[in-house]
Amino acid sequence: MELFFCPQKPVRGLIELCGSEAGHIGRVLRHRPGDMIHVTDGQGNEFEVVLDSVTRERVTGRVGKTCLRPREPRRRVGLAQAVLKGDKFARVCEGATELGISQFIPLRTARTVGRLSEARLARLRQVALAAMKSSTGTVLPEIGPAADLRDLADLRRHYDQTVVAYEDEHSTGLGGVLRSEVDSVLVVVGPEGGFEPDEIALLRTTGAGVFTLGPRRLRAETAGVVAVGAVLQLLGEMC
Amino acid sequence: MELFFCPQKPVRGLIELCGSEAGHIGRVLRHRPGDMIHVTDGQGNEFEVVLDSVTRERVTGRVGKTCLRPREPRRRVGLAQAVLKGDKFARVCEGATELGISQFIPLRTARTVGRLSEARLARLRQVALAAMKSSTGTVLPEIGPAADLRDLADLRRHYDQTVVAYEDEHSTGLGGVLRSEVDSVLVVVGPEGGFEPDEIALLRTTGAGVFTLGPRRLRAETAGVVAVGAVLQLLGEMC
Numbered sequence: 113m114e115l116f117f118c119p120q121k122p123v124r125g126l127i128e129l130c131g132s133e134a135g136h137i138g139r140v141l142r143h144r145p146g147d148m149i150h151v152t153d154g155q156g157n158e159f160e161v162v163l164d165s166v167t168r169e170r171v172t173g174r175v176g177k178t179c180l181r182p183r184e185p186r187r188r189v190g191l192a193q194a195v196l197k198g199d200k201f202a203r204v205c206e207g208a209t210e211l212g213i214s215q216f217i218p219l220r221t222a223r224t225v226g227r228l229s230e231a232r233l234a235r236l237r238q239v240a241l242a243a244m245k246s247s248t249g250t251v252l253p254e255i256g257p258a259a260d261l262r263d264l265a266d267l268r269r270h271y272d273q274t275v276v277a278y279e280d281e282h283s284t285g286l287g288g289v290l291r292s293e294v295d296s297v298l299v300v301v302g303p304e305g306g307f308e309p310d311e312i313a314l315l316r317t318t319g320a321g322v323f324t325l326g327p328r329r330l331r332a333e334t335a336g337v338v339a340v341g342a343v344l345q346l347l348g349e350m351c
Numbered sequence: 352m353e354l355f356f357c358p359q360k361p362v363r364g365l366i367e368l369c370g371s372e373a374g375h376i377g378r379v380l381r382h383r384p385g386d387m388i389h390v391t392d393g394q395g396n397e398f399e400v401v402l403d404s405v406t407r408e409r410v411t412g413r414v415g416k417t418c419l420r421p422r423e424p425r426r427r428v429g430l431a432q433a434v435l436k437g438d439k440f441a442r443v444c445e446g447a448t449e450l451g452i453s454q455f456i457p458l459r460t461a462r463t464v465g466r467l468s469e470a471r472l473a474r475l476r477q478v479a480l481a482a483m484k485s486s487t488g489t490v491l492p493e494i495g496p497a498a499d500l501r502d503l504a505d506l507r508r509h510y511d512q513t514v515v516a517y518e519d520e521h522s523t524g525l526g527g528v529l530r531s532e533v534d535s536v537l538v539v540v541g542p543e544g545g546f547e548p549d550e551i552a553l554l555r556t557t558g559a560g561v562f563t564l565g566p567r568r569l570r571a572e573t574a575g576v577v578a579v580g581a582v583l584q585l586l587g588e589m590c
Contacts (some may be wrong), residue, residue: 183566203442207573212565247567285590326451326589327422328486334446337573338580342589345581350565351524 114141115158115245116151117252122175127151127161134171137163149173154244154252156181183212184251185349188296190215190271192264193336194303195226200333202239204301205255207337209243211344214251215298216240217267218258223305228258261311264300265318271298274320277339279306281324286342289321299343301336353380354397354484355390356491361414366390366400373410376402388412393483393491395420422451423490424588427535429454429510431503432575433542434465439572441478443540444494446576448482450583453490454537455479456506457497462544467497500550503539504557510537513559516578518545520563525581528560538582540575 116137118129129137129151137143143166151159151173157180161173191208195201195218205216216236218228233256244252259267268274272294275286290297300320307315316322325335325342344350355376357368368376368390376382382405390398390412396419400412430447434440434457444455455475457467472495479492498506507513511533514525529536539559546554555561564574564581583589 185565207577210567210569210573211577212567247569249567283590285587286584287587288590324590326424326583328449328451328488330449330486331446334449334576337576338446338450341577341580342584344565345525345584348524348526350581351522351527351563 113150113248115248116149117154117241117245118151119153121153122159125175127159127173127175129171130169135168137171138166138168152250154241154250156184156250158182158250181250183248185212185344185347187294187347187349189213189340189343190217190298191336191340192217192219192259192267192298192300194219194221194224194301194332195228195258196303196332197226201226201232202236204333204336205236206239206243208340209240209249209253210247211337211340212249212251212349213253213340216253216255217264218256219264219300220258220260221303221311222308224303226303228256233257261314268298268318271296274298274300274315275343276300276307276312276315276320276322277325277335278302278312278322279324279329280309281322282327284323286323286339287346289323290343290346292347297343297347299339301332301339304332352389352487354487355388356393356480356484357390358392360392361398364414366398366412366414368410369408374407376410377405377407391489393480393489395423395489397421397489420489422487424451424583424586426533426586426588428452428579428582429456429537430575430579431456431458431498431506431537431539433458433460433463433540433571434467434497435542435571436465440465440471441475443572443575444475445478445482447579448479448488448492449486450576450579451488451490451588452492452579455492455494456503457495458503458539459497459499460542460550461547463542465542467495472496500553507537507557510535513537513539513554514582515539515546515551515554515559515561516564516574517541517551517561518563518568519548520561521566523562525562526585528562529582529585531586536582536586538578540571540578543571
């Protein structure tokens with residue numbers, strides 16, 4: 113199934129796609145009036161749309177059946193990931209979006225060396241959009257701007273639980289901190305050099321569960337995606 | 352902890368590192384005689400080594416304490432991943448090596464489009480070596496050559512169980528197929544286009560457990576790393 117993106121709500125049951133989405137539908141896939149396509153608004157809605165008119169610049173259609181969050185995790189999962197240099201940061205955002213996060217928070221910590229320019233933020237949003245579509249997701253993760261641990265205290269209020277992957281935690285695994293009954297979880301992953309002990313202490317005092325991903329040292333990029341995957345696995349969202 | 356690689360066994364308690372490892376120890380890190388470093392042979396041994404002599408080309412030292420598999424999963428996990436185009440394939444190998452796989456099998460399937468030249472195979476081995484060292488692992492995964500599903504039947508004999516991630520499996524998750532008492536698991540992940548139904552039928556008839564990673568369509572690159580992580584999580588190897 114190919115999924116197209118249109119952030120505007122349908123008007124009187126009609127939907128209109130322009131720009132690259134229209135080009136892809138008309139020029140690349142050569143859809144014609146009468147064909148049915150699937151469109152998401154990135155806010156959880158998936159529309160079946162029967163096409164009325166198709167040009168290379170503009171595609172219109174009539175909305176039929178609508179599904180709400182057809183392939184999203186039942187529990188809301190966010191990822192706060194310390195900013196990484198280069199492509200690595202976009203790759204974490206990409207993998208986590210495929211898995212179904214609904215928020216991606218670029219985090220500034222003591223040892224964070226990557227910077228998040230407006231251009232990088234715009235690129236992250238493009239990557240997330242492409243990852244949502246390729247994974248047939250219907251929720252476009254809300255992304256940034258960059259937050260520090262103080263900002264995170266506010267952002268965490270929207271989640272039932274916060275869990276933090278920490279390489280100097282040596283005994284408690286994710287299963288030992290994650291509460292199975294939660295409706296929403298924020299996963300926090302540090303930068304390449306890890307969190308500083310006082311950052312972890314701060315997170316602990318505000319109720320975050322600190323866990324290990326095992327005795328090996330994972331790159332932050334691998335840790336972010338693996339941690340989100342492990343949370344979804346333990347919450348029973350991977351079947 | 353920085354970990355160096357020397358595939359040769361120590362001789363009479365002495366170890367010798369040459370080439371880039373010696374350059375890194377002497378020139379980059381400026382170690383001196385008397386310093387202690389950690390060296391692995393990539394076969395599970397980790398040696399504490401007190402340096403005797405350090406030049407830019409050659410470093411020698413005396414082996415003290417030796418640990419066997421200090422940070423490896425207790426259960427042996429292999430990944431057979433269909434060959435992917437470009438850097439993506441190396442990234443799967445990298446992430447899975449960080450997680451602690453001991454074998455990486457490049458797989459040829461009906462819908463596999465990536466080719467595995469000798470140069471790519473050599474590059475994969477370099478990536479795995481770097482990932483083993485950066486993750487402080489002591490087992491260098493055995494890699495390739497490319498295998499097809501017939502070859503895989505032979506390779507699978509070395510594992511207690513085989514589990515296959517399949518996007519058209521819609522009900523059974525990993526927890527429904529993975530046996531907790533196994534000592535070794537081979538994880539099989541298909542190409543971007545997925546396995547063909549008759550390939551899955553073949554794998555099923557030979558006893559493989561077929562599972563879903565959830566209702567979304569993960570890129571093969573994401574699926575490989577997430578599947579290995581989920582196996583380790585369920586086997587209790589991530590704490």
